[in-house]
Amino acid sequence: MDSEATKTEFIRQVRTEFALENAKQLIEKINEHCFERCVPKPGASLSSSEQTCANQCMEKYLSAWNHINATYIRRLQREG
Numbered sequence: 022m023d024s025e026a027t028k029t030e031f032i033r034q035v036r037t038e039f040a041l042e043n044a045k046q047l048i049e050k051i052n053e054h055c056f057e058r059c060v061p062k063p064g065a066s067l068s069s070s071e072q073t074c075a076n077q078c079m080e081k082y083l084s085a086w087n088h089i090n091a092t093y094i095r096r097l098q099r100e101g
Contacts, residue, residue, distance in 0.1 A: 043090075047082065051083075054082070059071050059075045
């Protein structure tokens with residue numbers, strides 16, 4: 022592998038690891054925030070209102086994350 026190919030592969034790996042870490046943090050935040058908000062008294066199963074609350078909460082987090090991620094990518098592309 023020449024140095025340009027090595028550099029490209031390294032950059033790809035760093036981006037992949039960065040994306041995985043971001044996804045992991047997003048999932049942790051969703052679990053932490055949405056669970057605490059929507060399931061005040063954990064039991065053997067979730068009620069329908071708890072399920073609805075958790076789904077809506079997760080959808081909001083994912084929507085915001087997608088918006089922020091798209092904005093960040095556009096910014097990187099402008100600067101790059």
